[in-house]
Amino acid sequence: MKYKIVGDSCFDRSAYIDEYVKPQIVPLTIRVDELELRDDERLDPLELIRLIKESKNGPKTAAPSPHDFLKSYEGADNVFVVTLSSNLSGTYSSAMLAKTMKEEGGGGTFVHVFDSKSATSAETLIGLKIRELAERDVEPQEIVEQVEEYIGSMNTLFILESLDTLIKAGRISRLAGLIGNVLSIKPVMGADKEGNIYLVEKARGSNRAFGRLVELIGERAVDMENRVLGISHVNCREKAERLRDEIREKYSFRDVIIVEARGITTVYAGEGGIVVSF
Structure with a gap:
């Protein structure tokens, strides 16, 4: 099965996760005072820590656009997307709108967006679960059912x-x-x-x-x-x-x-x- 795992940039990773799960990351945007930063590989977390400490205001974050997600859905027959909790961010809504746009454009790509109901390492584990099931050639709809059940059991x-x-x-x-x-x-x-x-x-x-x-x-x-x-x-x-x-x-x-x-x-x-x- 040709598949892809997509995550937003709260899908925290390690070298092992990058090599084994291979998530394609769609970055959110972080704003600290007048400075706007994309949460991609060029972002230095240590520099971000310094900026936040020196700022008197709280940092703001913005979800990726639906178009950002839509681009990430290219190149696979089956796309599994993992996002931040829909109660914490608009990321899930953007990913879902991109799914609708993809389906309306035709082509038959299977896209499912998982609301992690959490963030960070929970997103990582959800991606890991998808990878394990996909490598066992579990059918896409069965992957969805098993992963949604898994999400419901997480802490x-x-x-x-x-x-x-x-x-x-x-x-x-x-x-x-x-x-x-x-x-x-x-x-x-x-x-x-x-x-x-x-x-x-x-x-x-x-x-x-x-x-x-x-x-x-x-x-x-x-x-x-x-x-x-x-x-x-x-x-x-x-x-x-x-x-x-x-x-x-x-x-x-x-x-x-x-x-x-x-x-x-x-x-x-x-x-x-x-x-x-x-």
């Missing part, structure tokens, strides 16, 4: 090193954020089944937040032996590796992989942020 959790990103994004008040930073409050966040971000718990200090994240994985994961857990990190590789090692020691996931945060994950998780999906 995403993340911890933030600083509340500054949430303050600038307007998700918490500046006063509450400043008090939280002074008290070293580290939020443990999650994505619900509809793809909305919510506060799971608050922990005092990074170590407690890290430990609680490990515990929550054990409390929420099912069928670990048949599941892969993905970790995305924002410029904190050592922390991600420590988390991977603790998860491997405590639990029995089929595999634990680490991917690097690109621009969109960096915008919302902030430096030191860790996202896990399983």
